[in-house]
Amino acid sequence: NKKGFIFDLDGVIVDTAKYHFLAWQKLAKGIGVNFTEAENEQLKGVSRVKSLEKILEWGNKTISEADFMKLMTHKNEDYLTYINDMNEEEILPDVVRVLDFLNEKNQGIALGSASKNARIILQKVSLLDKFKAIVDGNDVVKGKPNPEVFLKGASALLIEPNQCIVFEDSVAGIQAANAANMISIGIGEQDILYEADYVFKDFTEMDVNFLNELIKK
Numbered sequence: 001n002k003k004g005f006i007f008d009l010d011g012v013i014v015d016t017a018k019y020h021f022l023a024w025q026k027l028a029k030g031i032g033v034n035f036t037e038a039e040n041e042q043l044k045g046v047s048r049v050k051s052l053e054k055i056l057e058w059g060n061k062t063i064s065e066a067d068f069m070k071l072m073t074h075k076n077e078d079y080l081t082y083i084n085d086m087n088e089e090e091i092l093p094d095v096v097r098v099l100d101f102l103n104e105k106n107q108g109i110a111l112g113s114a115s116k117n118a119r120i121i122l123q124k125v126s127l128l129d130k131f132k133a134i135v136d137g138n139d140v141v142k143g144k145p146n147p148e149v150f151l152k153g154a155s156a157l158l159i160e161p162n163q164c165i166v167f168e169d170s171v172a173g174i175q176a177a178n179a180a181n182m183i184s185i186g187i188g189e190q191d192i193l194y195e196a197d198y199v200f201k202d203f204t205e206m207d208v209n210f211l212n213e214l215i216k217k
């Protein structure tokens with residue numbers, strides 16, 4: 001039995017949300033907007049453009065198209081300086097165990113991320129070769145909660161959407177997986193990710209029996 005396992009990146013494989021936060025906070029400060037960690041939570045899984053739109057909205061700011069582009073470039077340059085220092089130590093607990101187990105069982109493994117920096121991050125943490133397909137922010141027109149990113153992942157794996165399982169830490173991502181008719185597995189808090197079919201705090205809580213059941217389903 002071959003299933004497609006599609007992994008989100010930020011918050012599932014690595015915790016880059018903290019770097020996004022630092023970069024967005026710096027940007028917000030620069031334009032006189034207060035930006036909190038709770039607001040950052042709402043940007044998880046949300047594209048770079050949509051994220052900046054939200055920050056401006058929260059701060060009641062309107063800016064020119066040109067300034068918008070400048071801020072986006074700036075934010076990403078800043079973010080990339082954090083990414084540059086990443087290594088294997090930043091892979092979240094038991095991610096490698098689960099990836100290796102699924103690969104040993106000859107399952108299809110893909111990445112489904114909103115980030116345009118997904119490849120460079122996977123390269124930094126030496127995980128690039130564990131994925132058969134990578135679909136990221138460069139490949140999609142519609143961001144999560146639209147299912148496009150996961151549907152593209154399934155098609156790259158040559159596996160039907162209803163034979164796919166998605167691991168996600170964001171509400172938008174769980175909604176995208178559900179809309180794609182895939183099994184959604186939340187990585188995080190049950191009270192936030194209640195729309196998911198299953199929720200685990202992290203991969204250390206996910207045992208081999210559960211993974212085997214998913215393969216058999």
Ligand code: B16
Pocket residue numbers: 008009010011017020043044045046047048051076112113114115116117118137170
């Ligand atoms: P970038 P994911 C998402 O990645 C992040 O959760 C989100 O906070 C970020 O704004 C988005 O990627 C775009 O990232 O600026 O690097 O293109 O969780 O879908 O892997």
Ligand code: MG
Pocket residue numbers: 008009010011012044045168169170173
């Ligand atoms: Mg995420």
